Amino acid sequence: MLQRISQLVLVSSIAGLLVAALALPAVGGLGITARNIAGGFLDMPSNLETPPPPQRSTIYDADGGVVAEIFDQNRELVELDDVSDEMVHAILAIEDARFYEHGGLDVSGTLRAAIRTMGGNTEGASSITQQYVKNVQIEAATSQEELDEAREETISRKIRELRYAVALEQRMSKDEILEGYLNIAYFSDGAYGVESAAQHYFQKPASELEIHEAATIAGLVRYPYLYNPRFFPEQSLERRDTVIDRMSTVGFITEAEAEEAKEEELELELDTPPNGCVPSDQPYFCDYVVQEIEKDERYGPNETERARWLRTAGLEIHTTLDPQTQEAGQDAVDKWVPRENESRKVAAQVIVEPGTGRIQGMMQSRNFGPDEGNIGETSINFTTGSDRGGSTGFQAGSTFKAVTLAAALDQGMPFSTNYSSPSSTTVTGQRSCNGGTLPSWSLSNAGESDGGNHNMVSGTQQSSNTFFAQLQADVGLCETIEMAETLGLERADGTQFTESENTLANNSFTLGSEEIAPIDLAGAYATFASGGQLCEPQAIDRIEDHQSGTTINIEPECEQVIDEEVADGVSYLLSQTFSGGGTADGLDIGRPAGGKTGSTDGTAAAWFAGFTPQMAGAVFVGDPRGPQEYPLRNVSLGGRSFGQVYGGTIPGPIWQETFEGAHEGLDEESLASAPSQFGSTSGGGGGSDDDPDEDASPTSDDQGVPNVVGQDESEAVSNLEDAGYDVSVSGTRVASDQSEGTVARVNPDPGTTLPEGATVNVFLSEGGGTAAGDEGPEPVQPALPTTPRERLF
Template sequence: MFGVGVIAGVLVAALALPALGGVGFTARNVATSFLNMPSELETPPPPERSIIYDRDGEVIAEIYDKNRELVALEDIAPVMQDAIIAIEDSRFYEHGGIDLTGTFRAAIRTINGNTEGGSSITQQYVKNILVESADSQEALEEARETTLARKVRELRYAVTIEQRMSKDEILEGYLNIAYFGDGAYGAESAARHFFDIGAEELNLEQAATLAGLVRYPYSYNPRLNPETAKARRNVVLDRMVDTGAITAKEAEEAKATDLNLDLNAPSNGCMPSEQPFFCDYVVREIEGNPRYGETETERARWLRTAGLAIHTTLDADMQQAAQDAVDEYVPRKNESRKVAAEVLVEPGTGQIRAMAQSRNYGPDESNLGETSINFTTDADDGGSTGFQSGSTFKPFTAAAALDEGLPFSTSFDSPSSTTITGQKNCDGQPLEPWPVSNAGDNSSGHLNMIEGTKGSVNTYFAQLQKKVGLCDVIKMAEKLGVHRADGESFDRPQTQANNSFTLGSEEVSPLTMATAYATFASGGIFCEPQAITEIVDEQSDDTIKVEKSCERRISEEVAHGVSYLLQQTFDGGTTYGLEIGRPAAAKTGTTDNSASAWFAGYTPNLAATVFVGDPRGPQQHPLRRVTLAGRYYPIVYGATIPGPIWQQTMREAVKELEVEEFPSAPGKFTVSEPEPPRPDNSAEEPDQEPDIATVPDVVGQSPDAAVSTLEAAGYQVNLSNNPIRSTEPAGNVAAVNPNPGTELPTGAAVNVFLSNGEGGSDDGIPTLPVDEATELPTLFEWPPARQE
């Protein structure tokens, strides 16, 4: 080594002091100084891309600062190794790290201000290490500076590395760290980018093309400058002939071929992913969790440089089912700018199985159908500030009531409207009187908890909340993991919105609601939402296991009691007609003026929540008189669009899951409760008969006019999705059910069918669609969804 140092010292002295006499003396001094220079250079693995996988090992996304995939030398085609040696350092296996001829030539060029060329592969490897490991702008500039001092430092490090590493190890390191242009670092990434194959599959022409790039990656870029790249490739082939790696005939045959690029565009980040919003959620989880580094900057760098294998909870089939459903009912580029978002969570683990919404992932919110906001989650996780979720909050009130020992028979006189007084917030401060009403007269009367839940009766749950205590209901929701999406507290001082807590007046995210409902499904075990199961850091040979975080929050009896109540909604309740072919429990939610609509439901082994609304502001842009996917909706309820999305998703998502039954209703809740005393005059007044009216004749009218006429007559309106054969103009009303002139209680539903303009049946009667399974008229929704 001393001999190599002396030679290097003489070389440097000769270059640096060419006009001075006594070169030998100067050389000895410089040689000593050269050997005394710092020589130890850390050779950590170069930065490489991290990959996010779904639960089956399929790639979701690649995240990196530099597109690099490390491979062993044995996984790089020998012809690629020969090509890079021929063009960059033909005496690589002969010298000791310093190619004196090439170094002398490079030093002369350096003095003249040109640092390119002449360095051995070992020296180039050193330079790349210094650049990659620079942790400051100053260090980076020093590694790239055009000075003789930089060349000397590289020489000193090269001598040491040659003593410490074998030639094959150095060549492997160089082929993994070198930049090949177009964003591709290392031979593996370059092969995949330019030819869509692995480095071990490279043939002679391809290897020569790649080897020619490292000197001037931009100028020789075959995508941008194909003729220049081809000429450079041919130079490499000639050099390979000179080194004896190939014959002249092989070189000529290779020169006669085209470049034959098969470009594979880099897929860095979440935007190119097919699951971009879940990808974004995972990235934010890593960057925001102190477990993965002291600062967010450190965590972000670790994610993008450490070559992590990030294994997640996403189920590709469930994700596809959810995405297909939201896209079918709320297309991504709908002119009304409404959005549907859905999330699926596994009870008992909290693992997120799907996260879908009807938007493309992108930074420009002004582009129709594009957003970077994940509407399934909270603001801190890249989501929105949340949306009011309507009557999907009512199960929290029921849970609080059951937790305090109230049975299903707990009953109240639940009129169409009432005023609740005497409620207090959690600070004991009285709240103002709260007027509350139901959506229709058909959802009123003396009701127990089962009937109140089936009909989603506002006045019933308002009284149940008062009986239990508003603060107790809030605390129950918080036990179940429910929180505002903007991070604010539910019990904000002097906030009168808390009065209507049971009606879902708080802004939350779909993930929060799915997690809460999953707690009911799991028998009272709450689990924090989990997206990551394992992170493998191959560079540090470390594996981080992410265990589920679960604890019991409510008793099994309370959870099973709520599940029993929510199963009843399919039996003539607000979720009737939305069954999925196996035991399920669910609840609809619609906010005032149909600002937003929700559907939350579950089986014992999967929970899902759907939100539909307008991100611009649900109150300002309600779900009224909107057209989505070619269907006109005069008003959207929880069972109108969110319900079918949930149903379609769940039918597909549970196919591979075992059919499980819910436990029976706990006996303690099925006991009868004494009837509450009626008002003093109740015995003297007979029950009031419902008002009877006649269904107006709206056949031939436009949908808007017909809806207005029927609602003015006191009826709820359901508009069929499927036009029918009729002589009426296409788009106008073809028929109503019940028929015009029928006497019907106000508050009941009238079903409206539009014409397709293709004429009626032979007898002139409009042809109604028939459900093959039931051979009954297919109605849009029956019983009608109630405004909740």
Template sequence: MLQKIGQLVGVGVIAGVLVAALALPAVGGLGITARNVATGFLNMPSELETPPPPQRSVIYDRNGETIAEIFDQNRELVELDDMAPVMREAMIAIEDSRFYEHGGIDISGTFRAALRTLSGSTQGGSSLTQQYVKNVLIESATSQAEQEAARETSIARKVRELRFAIALEQRVGKDDILEGYLNIAYFGDGAYGVESAAQHFFGVSAAELNLEQSAALAGAVRYPYLYNLRLNPDDGKERRDVVLDRMAQTGAISEEEAEEAKAKDLELDVSTPSNGCMPSDQPYFCDYVVQEIEKNEQFGKNETERARWLRTAGLKIHTTLDVDMQEAAQDAVDKWVPRKNESRKVAAEVLIEPGTGEIRGMAQSRNYGPDESKLGETSINFSTDSDRGGSTGFQAGSTFKAITLAAALEQGKGFGTSFSSGNSTTITGQRNCDGGVLAPWPVKNAGDTKGGTSNNMISGTKGSVNTYFAQLQKSVGLCNVIEMAEKLGIQRADGQSFDNPRTQGNNSFTLGSEEVSPMAVANAYATFASGGVYCKPQAITSIEDQQSGKTIELDSDCERVIDEDVANGVSYLLSQTFKGGTTTGLEIGRPAAAKTGTTDGSAAAWFAGYTPNLASAVFVGDPRGPQNYPLRNVTIGDRSYGAVYGATIPGPIWKETMSKAVKDLPEEKFPAPPGKFGSRSEPSPSRDDDDADTTPASNATGEGGVPNVLGQQESAAVRALEDAGYSVSVSNTRIRSTHPEGTVAAVNPDPGTSLPPGATVNVFLSNGGGAGRATTVPDGHVWRPGTGPVLAPAMTRFTGHDAP
């Protein structure tokens, strides 16, 4: 009779509960009496909001494959029809066998629970509906007070749950309540909801659960820590058997079925979805996506709110990542700069699609992890700016010369714009953006340059001639070059603008003295590739919010920032670097434009380039501080280098990445260079060496070779050879020579010899003994008339890789 009344949810039921409550003593600790509870019962809020419980979010690549899963609770919501019927029967049998008979309150169970609650226990008595209400209140709590109220051991909490349960059953069907409960319940070991629990403990979906598996999961809900099937399998099995017996008692299964199932082991197949970016195969791109959501005000009022949304809303985050391009980049950076190299150098690369800004790849030669003290591990994304989990940036070297070219072309200067650009010059009268005159700036090229040589845009770009670009920048105006960089979306990686050079002056802006990220450089070059259309870098294309049912579409954010002719002119100039210039030997089999970059003293090395449909930038350096830990006399992996330049390591990384990345893209040509920029001829066949980019490339093509340092002082000779890209070994044995004592008497290989970057040049100093044969010939050397003892040809060592 009581159950009938409960099913009708009549006034008599409520009265019965209240009468029972009135007969109970006060709950002393909380100062709440049963009479207070009864008086306020009918006035209590009864409408319970039942939002979807927290569930895991998934990040997908552009082909729909999973990159990572991120969650506070491992939960995947499924409909009741996608749960095995036997699972539903097992849960009802052990938790609320009269679930489909009562109206939200199991009267006998409720009185029993009330008595136990007063004695400090919360065991038993609650219907499935009441348990669902309790879980909803816990999961929807937004403050510590609400959490404590939902968990407190008190009559007040029980009455609140009763009030909500009664109202809920009037409003929602039984199947909906059962579905909600099975999705919200905690099954232990980090598994929330029956779908995640089935996958975690047994490696099947909720729809595939069999009798004994269902009984084991249903049994764990009451005490998920005690009956943890992985940690406490014996207790879990014992509890499973209790459920099977109860199912037999309720008639859900037969006695024989129960005994047969009890005879079986648990047969666990435990697996847990990877949570977060660390286990991902694309951890740094994953981290960038997380940063994009947490730092973007579009997705919430504050970072805390956005982080909660990401980890609880069951988002389906669709991204721009191309897994094949990503793999090509990762393979290349790992090959040339192994993750655990003892020199602690790092390589980072970003690939961006021109015209959309979509990020196709983001790789670096580090394992993703929080322990910076571990060799080869970091959580810093060196590909991007500091506000997106990156570093404060690195000087970009001669990759910035493309910016100066764009500013010059925008002013109407032609390809034939020429300057006398010898080995060194001093720039005077250059002004900052406030009009202030900057201090004189001495500029030099490296290596055995030819003073007085005239260069135009074509030859100056091919040779990356510092003295040419310093004069071009002055002619264009430093402030105009800075403004061009900003048009192209380049900013300092530390988040500051270029205010410092505007107020104090930065003469060497064109030589890449500002700290930026590979993302910024790659995207600027993508703007040239797109014909002058800048697009904000984009990692996310859409987000499906399963809690709200809404989908957020994120379109490309693009605008034209420079004239198409200017962009095409830059592309033409940068494409010439493959024709006897600094990028010779790094071709990818289709039209491309590129620029090397090396900072002073080989502190950092870069390579940036693009085809009409894909742009990429590569950085190589030391995150501890490139100036303090330069790329000189360094061993990276199994290769040793006297000095690393843009064409030495970044170039091959770019070549190997792009060769694979563009394989499935249509081959496109760059537009013809605009005629308005004039003649495309070079002033002379000779050209200067660059800021440490040119020498290795020219050696690779047989031009220049080993500088002639005969007769020079040791320090000057070593500096010239190292600046030319070679490792130097000075012999302890001095030889007779017409050159003054202590100066260079001989080098091996001979001056002019073409060698790959990083090869060793042996230097012999004079003993001042005059002409004639030396008294001794060092071991492993031969006598060369007119030169003296030199290393035997068969023993010539190469410590660098083959020239590109």
């Protein structure tokens, strides 16, 4: 106590001498002494910078809605003109009533404080200008050493503040200093600045504060914790009344107004803005945006500086998130895979815009939180890779067959490329990227893909494993892998499929043996929808930095990676899966689209990837604890029980409902026509040109495949053979409204134009009809004597 009293007296003496030196003529010894002290004092550094204090940054969606606010300090800057007179008078009365009269050093106030302190009644001695200086130094500290120096209770710190205060009063107006002080001061309970304090305690702007409210806030500055009205309402009320009395004493209000104000109850309406991504309605997209800023060198020299910039600069971050798409997608994933399901399964989906890479939606069926032990809670973003807070990925299953199609078309193979695709086959001779020969690969189909001769159209429709294994062998395994990388696909752990010439390739690459992230798969499918343009995922459109007065505009980063005709060809083939008994049959959205189901061996994971000209998306469903250990078998989700979950069982409906909702109000656009260079097309839909190329092989019948649905087996086979086609009758019967044993459907569809001698696959009915909403599960592959990566479809 004695040390503090002596320091205060010393500062008061220095202040008095400074005033004497600056205001009085040099008379006698006193004048000489004062001038000497003042000269040394004025030689001290005085160039105190006063940058805007830390404030909240806000993330907005594409429509201007708030996604989240990010801050170290809850502060919103306000101009002095937007602060009520009552608030200004309250802070002046209790902190520095002579603020507009002195020059930064309130000598009489300092001496008065010294006398009262020596008498046992501790009183502060700092003017508002000095307090502002101290707060500026605290906020400017970039190390603990600088912070300790700004807060130290020493005479040297006090004298330094005095010097800065004198200089500040010479270059800033009183109103500017008061405005800065009101914006930087701490008003307890996490509220920095008078505007945030008004909103926090009374849910109103600072411009509307009344006397009793302003006095409550002003009273917090001296001891923010002690007078916190949330925890110490009695002390806060007593302090409020002290401020009101002081306002009356100095003449800001009358005694009658003071008495009336003190009669008001301390009625708080506490409201703290949610900070960060956890309370956001779009937490995973929010987290992605935060990581984009913290990891991108364009926003600062290192991650620490970038994180500080984000949380203190009051940024307006305008993102690509489309609220209509986000809402439709979140509703769909929550409906089909509820967040707190006992089986602990998760659905994750991401939607991007073809041709720009703008992320329009990012959602998953989990609450955002750090405790992975809580059912339905995770901080891992399963839509993205490990470099952006995501997982190490999941095997993509048959969605990768689109990559093989792209590689085949890139080599000039026609749509009519066909193979005898039996229920089981063995592929030999595939070579690794280092030139070595891989072991023989045995694989199988089941269900609707059993047997038959398939070309690219029917093989894609039926997701035939044996067809794509042979297609990959002809294209080249390494060439297929290179196409995947060309399309922006990589392992979700950040490594590429072919890191070096010694990397061993997997026979089953075309069946989706690699662990990837949905955001990369969505980007690859967007490449097909955009005519071959691969775009980097983009979450931010622009950042407005009001502290520096700059705006950072983010332009799409796109590159033409495959020929437009190749992309259009794949797009056409993927559009055929919605018809002809394809694996996406029943998942159409009422407008041109392309898509592909994907499931892994043993139904460990299930996928759906699809697109329209306006958006492309990928859906993953699985178990984060380990898909192989916790497969999608015998699970109950959303009140439904599933023996097995395939790409068309849950991921497909999620994609379908998302895209239906997201496209409401959008014009219908067609996919590109099937390029003529790839020859005759078969099957319809997708908005593509279904007319055969006039240079294509001659057909067996101008009317195409006869309609034999409903006929018995022998009659149907006879009619098809008479039309010039080979016939393959599936050994597995399918659910159908047709009578048992009669033809349920054929592939390709009736009316399809095929070359003479092409194979038509016939599926017989098991009777009993088709259940509403039954997408027809993708073929299951039985266990094979190969590694887990090679048992996918």
